[in-house]
Amino acid sequence: MASYALQRLIQSVFVLLAASIVVFLAVYGIGNPIELLVPPQASALEREELVRRLGLDLPLWRQYLVFAWNALHGDLGRSFVHGVPAIELILTRLPATLELVVLAMTIALAGGIPLGLLAGLNTESRASRLIMGGTVLGYSLPNFWKGMMLILVFAVLLGWLPTSGRGETVEILGLKTSLLTLDGLKHLILPALNLSIPNMALMIRLVAAGTADAKAQDYVKYARAKGVRPRRIVGRHILRNILIPVVTVAGIEFGSLVAFSTITETVFAWPGMGKLLIDSIYQLDRPIVVAYIMLATFLFVTVNLLVDLAYAALDPRVRLVGEAG
Amino acid sequence: MTPVPVASGDDTALRRRVLRRIASRPTVKGALLVLAVLVAFALLAPFVAPQNPYDLTALNVMDNRLPPGEKGMAGFTFWLGSDAQGRDMLSAILYGLRTSLLVGLAATAGALVVGVTVGLTAAQFGGRVDATLMRVVDFILGFPAILVALVLLASIGRGVEKVILAIVVVQWANYARLMRAAALVERRKEYIEAAVNQGLPTAYIMRAHLLPNSIGSVLVVATVSIAGAITLEATLSFLGVGVPVTQPSLGLLIANGFEFLLSGEYWIPLFPGLALLALILSINVVGERLRRSFDAHRH
Numbered sequence: 062m063a064s065y066a067l068q069r070l071i072q073s074v075f076v077l078l079a080a081s082i083v084v085f086l087a088v089y090g091i092g093n094p095i096e097l098l099v100p101p102q103a104s105a106l107e108r109e110e111l112v113r114r115l116g117l118d119l120p121l122w123r124q125y126l127v128f129a130w131n132a133l134h135g136d137l138g139r140s141f142v143h144g145v146p147a148i149e150l151i152l153t154r155l156p157a158t159l160e161l162v163v164l165a166m167t168i169a170l171a172g173g174i175p176l177g178l179l180a181g182l183n184t185e186s187r188a189s190r191l192i193m194g195g196t197v198l199g200y201s202l203p204n205f206w207k208g209m210m211l212i213l214v215f216a217v218l219l220g221w222l223p224t225s226g227r228g229e230t231v232e233i234l235g236l237k238t239s240l241l242t243l244d245g246l247k248h249l250i251l252p253a254l255n256l257s258i259p260n261m262a263l264m265i266r267l268v269a270a271g272t273a274d275a276k277a278q279d280y281v282k283y284a285r286a287k288g289v290r291p292r293r294i295v296g297r298h299i300l301r302n303i304l305i306p307v308v309t310v311a312g313i314e315f316g317s318l319v320a321f322s323t324i325t326e327t328v329f330a331w332p333g334m335g336k337l338l339i340d341s342i343y344q345l346d347r348p349i350v351v352a353y354i355m356l357a358t359f360l361f362v363t364v365n366l367l368v369d370l371a372y373a374a375l376d377p378r379v380r381l382v383g384e385a386g
Numbered sequence: 387m388t389p390v391p392v393a394s395g396d397d398t399a400l401r402r403r404v405l406r407r408i409a410s411r412p413t414v415k416g417a418l419l420v421l422a423v424l425v426a427f428a429l430l431a432p433f434v435a436p437q438n439p440y441d442l443t444a445l446n447v448m449d450n451r452l453p454p455g456e457k458g459m460a461g462f463t464f465w466l467g468s469d470a471q472g473r474d475m476l477s478a479i480l481y482g483l484r485t486s487l488l489v490g491l492a493a494t495a496g497a498l499v500v501g502v503t504v505g506l507t508a509a510q511f512g513g514r515v516d517a518t519l520m521r522v523v524d525f526i527l528g529f530p531a532i533l534v535a536l537v538l539l540a541s542i543g544r545g546v547e548k549v550i551l552a553i554v555v556v557q558w559a560n561y562a563r564l565m566r567a568a569a570l571v572e573r574r575k576e577y578i579e580a581a582v583n584q585g586l587p588t589a590y591i592m593r594a595h596l597l598p599n600s601i602g603s604v605l606v607v608a609t610v611s612i613a614g615a616i617t618l619e620a621t622l623s624f625l626g627v628g629v630p631v632t633q634p635s636l637g638l639l640i641a642n643g644f645e646f647l648l649s650g651e652y653w654i655p656l657f658p659g660l661a662l663l664a665l666i667l668s669i670n671v672v673g674e675r676l677r678r679s680f681d682a683h684r685h
Binding site for chain 2: 076079080084087088194197198200201202203204205206209210212213217224316317319320321323324327328338339342343350354357358361362365
């Protein structure tokens with residue numbers, strides 16, 4: 062187990078390193094941020110001074126080394142536009158995104174598990190067909206358009222909910238949250254719903270397939286023959302067994318929710334780090350873009366590593382294959 | 387040397403029977419019909435659209451933001467309303483469909499070519515080649531496609547061919563992985579061994595035996611992926627890093643309508659979105675069914 066864990070850890074570090082090179086080259090290698098940052102009336106001297114201060118006069122590989130060295134010390138550069146450390150700016154926006162993602166994941170699981178069970182227990186029923194048809198619609202709807210239609214219906218036509226922003230927040234342990242005020246929740250519900258729908262469709266399909274599969278297993282047949290009540294069969298024998306893949310997929314999908322929150326945040330003007338990324342792309346604020354991607358990469362790599370390690374701990378076959386290979 | 391038939395007669399007949407049965411299901415039939423109509427409109431847009439939406443001389447600013455069904459200055463009826471420049475939404479949607487379909491198909495085709503080549507190479511040569519190629523595949527698949535495409539386009543700029551390139555970059559790895567898995571299974575079969583023992587060149591074996599016999603499942607997945615590519619393009623265009631304003635896709639039309647959502651001019655973002663949804667949904671319904679039947683006949 063220890064050697065497998067070490068092997069995966071080293072792999073993860075290499076992935077991070079490769080990602081940092083690719084991202085750095087993609088973002089800094091192309092285009093010229095100086096044009097955007099230097100005021101048109103600046104003299105050639107002022108211009109040179111700015112270029113030197115931002116380190117843009119060095120060859121690309123030197124810029125990378127400086128970047129990598131600083132990154133290892135927790136410094137991912139300074140925003141060209143806001144003049145504050147990029148990592149700081151992103152971290153101040155992180156709670157808003159996490160709030161959105163966590164609520165979306167909760168909605169997806171709370172809706173997806175029961176609906177998936179319902180669809181999987183009786184695959185030929187009308188309700189099951191309806192639910193499964195609904196999932197096709199759920200992942201077909203383009204995320205940004207669905208968000209706009211939610212705004213159109215619930216904010217513009219019905220006037221029940223606000224169109225954008227984060228609403229009133231309260232501070233807990235130094236972090237602002239919208240979860241604890243009525244106004245905040247009103248602002249949160251549409252974006253969270255929008256973000257959760259494709260994920261809920263995925264959960265429904267996963268649970269339905271798992272349930273249909275588990276239903277035919279010998280241990281379920283045995284429990285039924287033993288006279289265990291149907292409710293208990295579903296709760297203890299079926300649900301427990303399908304929860305393992307559900308938890309795994311929820312873990313992996315967490316990363317994609319963070320990525321997709323960029324779209325939802327743009328539509329609902331939600332002040333999270335996804336909106337910050339899009340704004341920074343428009344303003345060519347490269348340190349922010351690079352810092353965002355590096356942070357996101359770190360997040361994905363860590364989650365993947367944890368999922369793999371949890372798997373190895375639970376299933377000896379994984380680590381045996383890992384060690385043999 | 388006579389070429390070896392790539393598939394036996396039984397296989398072809400089975401395939402035809404399955405395809406016919408799929409096409410006869412009512413939902414699939416409906417989806418195929420919608421898809422055929424949308425593709426026909428996209429192809430014939432210059433002939434069937436009431437207006438050339440990008441010929442600025444044909445537009446009248448006085449006709450801006452007319453609701454659906456309203457008549458304009460020249461007595462011309464805007465069935466789906468008009469946008470801020472007085473452009474007929476129906477015509478804009480028909481032209482937008484063209485761009486969306488073009489990007490979706492070209493990107494999927496490009497990703498297929500790259501992915502299948504890489505997957506086949508990895509399966510054929512194995513060892514270090516395989517390990518290296520699959521490392522790259524894993525690396526790419528480790529990131530959400532939307533983020534990779536977004537950052538890539540943010541640095542190379544907008545443009546139809548750039549969006550296609552970005553989608554190829556994020557999607558080829560999927561096909562490579564699938565192709566490798568299918569080709570590895572196929573390679574263990576006796577006819578491949580026979581071909582190797584006959585001393586046939588490796589490139590010939592890959593092209594004439596391995597490729598046609600293992601590409602089936604990859605093509606089925608590619609069908610569904612066209613919908614994914616179209617959605618990705620629409621999303622990127624919505625975020626402002628996709629196709630240029632001179633050649634708007636459905637996604638860009640929706641983005642342009644975003645600002646009018648709150649002022650009640652709902653038709654500007656609504657109708658292009660419905661067209662996009664119809665396109666994606668019909669591809670997904672057909673592709674989904676195709677995949678299920680394919681899986682059922684495999685096992």
